[in-house]
Amino acid sequence: MSHILTLNSGSSSLKFALYPLAGADSLDTLTPRYRGMFSGLNGGTPRLKLQDSEGRPVAVDMGELPSRLELPDAMAHLLSWLEDLPDLSLAAVGHRVVHGGRDYQQPVAVTPEITAALGELESLAPLHQPFCLAPVAPLAERHPDMPQVACFDTAFHANQPEVARQFALPREMTQRGLVRYGFHGLSYDYINRVLPRHLGDARRERVIVAHLGNGASLCAIRNGTSVATTMGFTAIEGMPMGTRSGSLDPGLVLHLIQQEGMSAEALTETLYKRSGLLGVSGISSDMRELLASPAPEAREAVDLYAYRAVCEIGSLAAALGGLDQLVFTAGIGEHAAPVREAICRGCEWLGLELDSDANQRDTDQISTADSRVGAWVIPTDEERMIAWYTAQVAGLV
Ligand SMILES: Nc1ncnc2c1ncn2[C@@H]1O[C@H](COP(=O)(O)OP(=O)(O)O)[C@@H](O)[C@H]1O
Numbered sequence: 061m062s063h064i065l066t067l068n069s070g071s072s073s074l075k076f077a078l079y080p081l082a083g084a085d086s087l088d089t090l091t092p093r094y095r096g097m098f099s100g101l102n103g104g105t106p107r108l109k110l111q112d113s114e115g116r117p118v119a120v121d122m123g124e125l126p127s128r129l130e131l132p133d134a135m136a137h138l139l140s141w142l143e144d145l146p147d148l149s150l151a152a153v154g155h156r157v158v159h160g161g162r163d164y165q166q167p168v169a170v171t172p173e174i175t176a177a178l179g180e181l182e183s184l185a186p187l188h189q190p191f192c193l194a195p196v197a198p199l200a201e202r203h204p205d206m207p208q209v210a211c212f213d214t215a216f217h218a219n220q221p222e223v224a225r226q227f228a229l230p231r232e233m234t235q236r237g238l239v240r241y242g243f244h245g246l247s248y249d250y251i252n253r254v255l256p257r258h259l260g261d262a263r264r265e266r267v268i269v270a271h272l273g274n275g276a277s278l279c280a281i282r283n284g285t286s287v288a289t290t291m292g293f294t295a296i297e298g299m300p301m302g303t304r305s306g307s308l309d310p311g312l313v314l315h316l317i318q319q320e321g322m323s324a325e326a327l328t329e330t331l332y333k334r335s336g337l338l339g340v341s342g343i344s345s346d347m348r349e350l351l352a353s354p355a356p357e358a359r360e361a362v363d364l365y366a367y368r369a370v371c372e373i374g375s376l377a378a379a380l381g382g383l384d385q386l387v388f389t390a391g392i393g394e395h396a397a398p399v400r401e402a403i404c405r406g407c408e409w410l411g412l413e414l415d416s417d418a419n420q421r422d423t424d425q426i427s428t429a430d431s432r433v434g435a436w437v438i439p440t441d442e443e444r445m446i447a448w449y450t451a452q453v454a455g456l457v
């Protein structure tokens with residue numbers, strides 16, 4: 061049977077899914093035969109989780125995982141497992157590529173030239189871009205005629221108003237592409253498409269989606285179009301994340317360079333890998349661990365996270381001229397009820413009234429029936445979005 065393989069490579073994980081081509085003519089009928097995730101890559105504790113089309117866990121033999129697993133090894137495990145699957149042929153592979161820069165604003169079939177051009181953006185997304193692109197060459201070697209499609213996190217934001225994209229920098233800098241691109245676009249695209257099914261007749265002209273995963277951003281969507289988002293030129297801007305600082309005073313960065321002699325490498329390491337929840341708590345970047353910890357530093361990190369999310373919601377509500385609905389998604393947004401509660405409490409001034417019992421259940425509407433602003437929990441599905449675009453670009457539907 062012919063399948064589309066999707067790959068979503070991050071700094072510490074590789075998510076994958078296999079979609080039979082038979083369901084690929086509509087987003088709704090795309091159902092993965094398998095979906096899985098290697099986590100703990102590049103230094104953590106390597107784990108592999110695999111589920112079948114019903115979401116049931118599948119015991120999988122991809123060989124013993126070593127105590128340290130890098131992305132290329134995870135890819136090799138995945139590819140040899142795929143080759144041993146009975147009745148499988150690959151029609152195409154779709155990749156999540158975090159940065160499309162100025163030139164790539166919609167999904168595209170990759171060529172060696174395009175892969176090289178995207179590789180030049182590595183410094184703008186050091187936790188993601190090298191890993192997103194790494195599987196392209198080994199796959200092309202094994203399957204030279206198979207289309208591979210790059211689907212960009214930045215694409216959903218490409219038509220934002222100039223005023224939302226521009227930094228107040230000298231004009232010539234803006235003209236050479238030093239602008240706000242925004243990320244998590246595959247996730248926002250998916251939520252935007254399934255919103256009517258969840259919201260029914262509720263007003264949805266002005267929606268904010270909070271994608272709270274390991275990386276975290278929020279997006280203001282007016283009538284189905286991204287009009288503002290919290291991440292910018294890179295995936296550091298905005299609210300604090302697992303290990304990223306979020307927005308800082310640029311003067312602080314100058315101080316670290318000029319007064320404290322910090323190198324570009326040390327700054328990169330600090331802002332991308334040692335800050336955020338991990339930096340503030342000194343305990344973990346993982347929200348589950350922080351919520352379970354009695355340490356005051358863990359509490360402080362969670363409070364700062366929620367406070368900054370509320371401030372970003374205020375800013376995006378201003379960009380939208382008000383707010384109709386607030387949607388939570390991704391790992392923390394979908395599962396961390398105490399974090400949603402803190403954020404929703406901070407949005408009472410906007411007219412949001414939380415239904416605490418519904419919030420504990422992690423599902424669908426979590427605002428009261430009378431709340432002027434609706435609040436929702438909607439699971440995201442970047443893999444399905446990648447499969448959908450891949451089917452189109454590769455001409456499979
Ligand atoms: N049940 C849960 N309670 C609280 N936080 C959770 C839960 N499940 C996942 N998370 C958090 O979600 C985050 C990871 O989100 P995810 O969207 O999977 O990240 P990414 O795709 O960016 O790697 C982690 O901080 C993790 O602790």
Ligand SMILES: CC(=O)OP(=O)(O)O
Pocket residue numbers: 070071158188213243244273274275276295
């Ligand atoms: C862009 C980004 O931050 O992605 P992730 O949340 O997967 O790290």
Ligand SMILES: [Mg+2]
Pocket residue numbers: 070273274275
């Ligand atoms: Mg993610």
